[in-house]
Structures are given as C-alpha cells and as structure tokens.
Amino acid sequence: MNELMNVVDWSRAQFALTAIYHWLFVPLTLGLGVIIAIMETIYYRTRDQKWLATTRFWMTLFGVNFAIGVATGIILEFEFGTNWSNYSWFVGDIFGAPLAVEGILAFFMESTFIAIMFFGWKKVSPKFHLAATWLTAIGASLSALWILVANAWMQDPVGCHFNPETMRNEMTSFWEVVSSPMAVSKFFHTVLSAWVLGGAFVVGVCSWMMLRKRNIDHCHRSLKVGGWVGLIGIVLTIVTGDSSAVTVAKEQPMKLAAMEGLYEGHNAQEIVAFGILNPAKTVDNNEDPYLLNISIPYGLSILANHAPNSFVPGINDIINGISKDEKGNIINTVSYAERIKRGKLAQEAVALHHTAMQTNDAAALDEINKTLDENFKYFGYGYLDSPQEAVPNVPLTFYTFHFMVTIGGYLLLFMALVLFFEYKKKLNDKAKWNKWWHWLAIITIPLTYLCSASGWIVAEVGRQPWTIQDLMPNKVAISDLSAGYVQTTFWIFAVVFTALLIADVSIICKQIAKKSKTDLNVAEF
DSSP: OHHHHHHHHHHHHHHHHHHHHHHHHHHHHHHHHHHHHHHHHHHHHHOOHHHHHHHHHHHHHHHHHHHHHHHHHHHHHHHHHHTOHHHHHHHHHHHHHHHHHIIIIIIHHHHHHHHHHHHOTTTSOHHHHHHHHHHHHHHHHHHHHHHHHHHHHHHSOOSEEEETTTTEEEESOHHHHHTOHHHHHHHHHHHHHHHHHHHHHHHHHHHHHHHTTOOHHHHHHHHHHHHHHHHHHHHHHHHHHHHHHHHHHHHOHHHHHHHHTOSSOEETOOEEEEEEEOTTOOTTSOOOSEEEEEEETTHHHHHHHSOTTOEEOOHHHHHHTEEEOTTOOEEEOOOHHHHHHHHHHHHHHHHHHHHHHHHTOHHHHHHHHHHHHHHGGGGGGGGOSSGGGGOOOHHHHHHHHHHHHHHHHHHHHHHHHHHHHHHTHHHHHTOTTHHHHHHHHHHHHHHHHHHHHHHHHHHHHTTTTEEETTTEEHHHHSOSOOHHHHHHHHHHHHHHHHHHHHHHHHHHHHHHHHHHTSOTTSOOO
C-alpha cells in the first residue's frame, strides 16, 4: 500500500509540476493575443505607423511565449497515457473527444494563422493579416475551451453512461458535456482571467520603460489598450466567479466547504473575509476551526445559493449526510458512509454482471443492472477506506482561495487606477509617488500570475481525492509504474521546465530591453 501511495503522490506531483509550468505561458498567450489583435485593428483603421510599431513590439513577446507554451502543453497531454492509463481507459471515449477537437481544429487553426501573423506582413493584404491575427487569438481561446471542457467533465461527469460489458464510461451526449454549467463557467472564468494577466503584463512592461524614460508615447498607447482589456477582464472574471461558486456549491459542496474552512454549516452562513485556520482542527475533534476569523454576515449563503437565509453545509455535515431547509429543519441526504456502501454494491454488481453474461442469465442481468443503475453515481466511493479520505487539503484550499479573492479585488482597483492615471496624465506625471506607482505595476505582474495559479490550486486540490468526481479516486486512476520511475521523470521534467522558463523570461526581458531602445513610433520589418 505504501508503494501504491508513493506512486499516486509522485504521479500527482509530476502532473501538477507540468500543469503549473504550462500555465505560466498559457494565460499570457490568451491575454496578449487579444491585446495584439485590438492594437492591429486600430492600426488597420487609422493606418498610423505608430500603432503598427506598437503591435509588432508586443507581437514579438507573444511569439516567444507561445512557442514554449506549446512544448509544455504537449507533454501535459501525454501524461494521461503514461501516468494515468487506468483513467484514460475508464473514460477515454469521453475525455478524449474534446482533446481531439482541440488538436484537430483549434490548435491547427492557431498554428496555421500564427505563421501568417508573423511572416505575412508584406506577403498578404493588411485586411487578411488582421484576420490572421484575430484568428490566432480566437484559436488560442478555442484551444482553451476544449481543454477546459475536458477538465470540467472531470469535475462534473455528465453526458455519459457506464457500460459494464466494456468497463468503460461511454458518451451519450457530446452537447451535454460541452454545455454543462461547470464547463461554461470554467471557460469564461479562465479565459477572462487571462485577459487580466495580459493587461497586467502590458502595464508592467510599460511602467518599466517609463521608469527609464523610453518610448513614452508607445507606452501611453499600450497602457490604454492593456488597461481596458485588464479592467473588462477583471470585472467579467468576478461575475463568472460568482456563477462558478453556484456550480461548485451544487456539484462539489465538499470543495466549497474546504474553500471556507467550514466544518459545521448554518442557515444564513457568513463568509470569511480574513481568517487564520486552527492547525489542530480535524473532522474528528471539536477544536475551533479558526484562530482568527473576520466574517461578513450572510456572505456564503448569498455566494453559494443567491439566497441569504439558505443553508450551506460544512465538511462534517456533508460527511454525515445532513442538510437543512430555510427554516432550519434537518433534511437527511446520503452520508459518506452510505456512499461507500453503495459504491461497493455498484462494484460488486459489475463483477456479477460478467458472471451473468457468461451464463446467459437474463433474469440475473436485469437485477444486476438495476442495482448498478441505482448505485453507480457513488461507484468511486467504494474504493475509499473511510469517509475522512474524501476530505481535501483544507488549509491549502482555504488560503489559496482567499489569496485569489484578495488579489482579485486589488486587480479591480489597480486596473481602474491605470485607466484613471492614463486619462489624467498630468496628475500622474507630476506626482511624487509616480516612481512607486510604476514599481507597483511591475510587481503586479507576478501577483497576477500567483492569483491565476491560486485559482487552479483551488479547483484541483479542492476536489481531491477525485480524478473524476465521485467516480474514480486518484489511487485507482494511475498507471502500473514504480515510484522510482515516476520520481526520476519528475526531476527530469523539473530541470527541463525550469530551463525553458529561464529561457522564456530571459528572451522576453532581452527583447523588451532591446526594443525599448529603438524608436517604437516607426515600424521595422
């Protein structure tokens, strides 16, 4: 068992490592792609060479980031086959469909038009080149769409049916998979947050150049576009975050409880504005969950259910199968102990199904299929040793969620101030704190990255121990590998990805420093 858990832990660590590095490149590609397309649209409409020079400056940085993002993304998809082959077998018919569409349509689209975007300035008409730039940006977002659809299905497995004859989940409705509330909210929340990162990147780079008194006019042009994209992005990210919370409350209540460090739920549940968790608190003791807790009345009930007096279950409530109506009356749901029992019944039914098939016992098959249909939604719980095993890492989920929310609020204020100062240049240029404002803008780039990464930590750590929510825990999804093999490849990937990251940052910084010394009011070919 220890060897198995080592393989699980190292496989999770390797996938997390790859995903984290990949996500350092993806959001900048998504956000900067939209910004570049807007800038080129302005150039196309005005035919002002200054806007062309500005577009080409940011396009260079986009290209460097795009190339390295592709490399890490391909490795990430291969890991489903190398490290998570049981998962791939169990749901490959469903999970593989959106990834296939992503590779055939979206990735092909962005890879095709990015060549025109970079090398077609004098080979195609301005109108066609503009279309290629927009199609590259749209193709990147479509790639994100299909990958996020696949991820959302893991969080909320819909549009499928288990076939006991093949021991596989089979898709029954592609549209249901694509249009599930989890997929829709995840796509918009993720892509719009990338707009914020793109805007923060543009603002930070321009601030660095303005500190050195380089290409001030170029910086002001860029700040307007970056500021507006960032502001629109953060406003819409907050809106879609609200819809995401409602979906999580419905489909993954344990994740929501972990996000708030909530063990005992109440009607009119408050939300933690600032808190420090008690490290001694577990599901099996009566310790206070918080060492410090500053809360907003009714906040979590409004966030989760859009109803201020509604009940939000805590971790213990979910484990024990307890809910309440708005009057506080107890409503019994399915406890985790009962889910484990039903999960084992579903697994036994699968084993009996094969026996009945071999003996052509039609009556037994009908009864077995009935049992399987009634209990399959808890299939994955049958692999758990105790209800407590289904509780995610509460401190990590709690702190990353509140960090994300805090930085999100800061970014809303920051982007609003960027535009205010840009349209009130004289106020900002003459201010004594002008230098500190530029440094704050530079620091905002890594803060935005950390905010984005925190969102993914909440999404993925908060649903543990599940690879597929309620159907397959991590310890069942892995490949038959040795822990030593996974450890070795982990460290190889760590070295390679770190080298790629250093190369990416180094090349981008050199390009910024080099291009900032040239006249960015004149386009160079």
